[in-house]
Amino acid sequence: AQSVTQPDIHITVSEGASLELRCNYSYGATPYLFWYVQSPGQGLQLLLKYFSGDTLVQGIKGFEAEFKRSQSSFNLRKPSVHWSDAAEYFCAVGSNQAGTALIFGKGTTLSVSS
């Protein structure tokens, strides 16, 4: 069965430091992968997506993610974190059923310290 694992429930990073959020997926074919961010009381905002091609994808707000098939990973990175990046981050994989259903990880809460 398809699944997404985000091993870190909560991460604290100092403002200005680099960030890497981990995501591992289980999928039988070429996956469609996404990262979303959710601020308190808000819906989800798409940060970036991977469908095929270049394994390093750029997103909004200075985020990037690298697809590694051999490790079944799609880790999110940012070189310098800002206080406004504090939020919950979700990795998702496109379901192999018809349609656009997404399977989400449990999320990683990012706190930013000054």
Place this chain on the structure above:
Amino acid sequence: KAGVTQTPRYLIKTRGQQVTLSCSPISGHRSVSWYQQTPGQGLQFLFEYFSETQRNKGNFPGRFSGRQFSNSRSEMNVSTLELGDSALYLCASSPPAAGLGVEQYFGPGTRLTVT
């Protein structure tokens, strides 16, 4: 272009009642999906509608149902509410070339509390 809108934003219901939530997708989007978000289970897919037809369904009981109208607006209904139905219900729409791997754009959600 306006984003996905959901009404109402907050709702309090009593066990045994039913509730209807509404979602208006981004203009031009024909696919609408619904998700339930709870602290314990996280984000779970409920169902998807495309051109007024249910295209995909998650693993939820029949008390959860939905429909889509010709203008792509969607409603979901939960009958015989249980305490465990308390959650944030998120609606998402996708661009016209809907299929595997197409990104979804989410609304702000409806916070349902069942007492």
